[in-house]
Amino acid sequence: MKAAPFEYFRASTLAEACAQLAEHGADAKLIAGGQSLVPMMAMRLARPAWLIDIRRLEELQRIESRNDPVSSADDVVSVGAAVRQCVIERDPLARASLPLLGRALKWVGHVQTRNRGTVGGSIVHADPSAEIPLVTCVLDAVLELRDAAGATDVPAREFFLAPMVTAIAPEQCLAEIRFPVWKGARVGSAFEEVSIRQGDFALVSACAQVALDADGKCIRAALGIGGASPFPQALPEIGERLAGTQLDDRTIVDAADAAAKLIDPDGDLHATAAYRRHLARVLVERVLRSAREDVR
Ligand SMILES: Cc1cc2nc3c(=O)[nH]c(=O)nc-3n(C[C@H](O)[C@H](O)[C@H](O)COP(=O)(O)OP(=O)(O)OC[C@H]3O[C@@H](n4cnc5c(N)ncnc54)[C@H](O)[C@@H]3O)c2cc1C
Secondary structure, three states: OOOOOOEEEEOOOHHHHHHHHHHHHHHEEEEOOOOOHHHHHHOOOOOOOEEEEOOOOHHHOOEEEOOOOOOOOOEEEEEEOOOEHHHHHHOHHHHHHOHHHHHHHOOOOOHHHHHHOEHHHHHHHOOOOOHHHHHHHHOOOEEEEEEOOEEEEEEHHHHEEEOOEEOOOOOOEEEEEEEEEOOOOEEEEEEEEEOOOOOOOOOEEEEEEEEEOOOOOEEEEEEEEEOOOOOOEEOHHHHHHHOOOOOOHHHHHHHHHHHHHHOOOOOOOOOOHHHHHHHHHHHHHHHHHHHHHHOO
């Protein structure tokens, strides 16, 4: 099938894109990498009357560190929404500061889709199995939404509402994603998933980031599960439980059991609910072990 007819506008500034969204409202859709939207349009699951192209906007292409040398809180790395996924894989700042995002990207589609697909497009598309949304929730990132009136910050953990449903309004553009960077800690991270074929969306995924002190004690942990709920699920209660432990094998097994009890997966053609819960338990155990071994 081919897409229904539409008008095309290439924005040259973010303000111009927001003005177009304000004018056309729900009749318009932003297009970034087109890796999800174009197939949706070809299947006529999406029929925007207007496509507003933000792919070339310089303002949405930046990757910046917002370090605060005085504050004891986390540093922040800000990623523009139209930064392509392949750029994150190669960018020195992103690689050094956001290792979990880099690990997640290896599981996102294929080299060809990552060459065009953007970080922001994946977040707004909000597939419950998508890897980038899971990382934003686990790291407790903040999403900056822009419209003609200004900017609004939304925590990633409040952004995803249901499969492919988010808190963004039709007149808003996701402008940047601000990832906390754990300061002054020895950090390790891991991302694992099970899918039917390499490059397919995950049946279930899990990721973790841990920080250890000089004696090997866990001082901070964050983890989450994708594909097993209507939206990516961070599990801060398990992270809190791991902080202060030696992160030994017994502790990890107990944490994985507890994590699997916190999700309520659905069964479908590809996997039963019980199998998804089993995968979640196994994958959480694996990512916690791997993150512990990855600490440097
Ligand atoms: C073969 C194949 C395999 C794939 N496998 C995976 C996979 O394993 N894991 C995975 O996560 N994804 C996968 N994808 C999807 C891919 O990651 C897409 O890149 C991503 O979902 C959308 O990014 P995009 O930049 O292409 O967005 P687009 O397709 O351009 O847009 C997607 C949606 O987001 C909206 N949008 C885009 N940018 C913004 C913005 N800044 N503000 C507001 N709205 C915006 C659009 O209006 C649209 O509704 C796959 C895609 C293909 C074709």
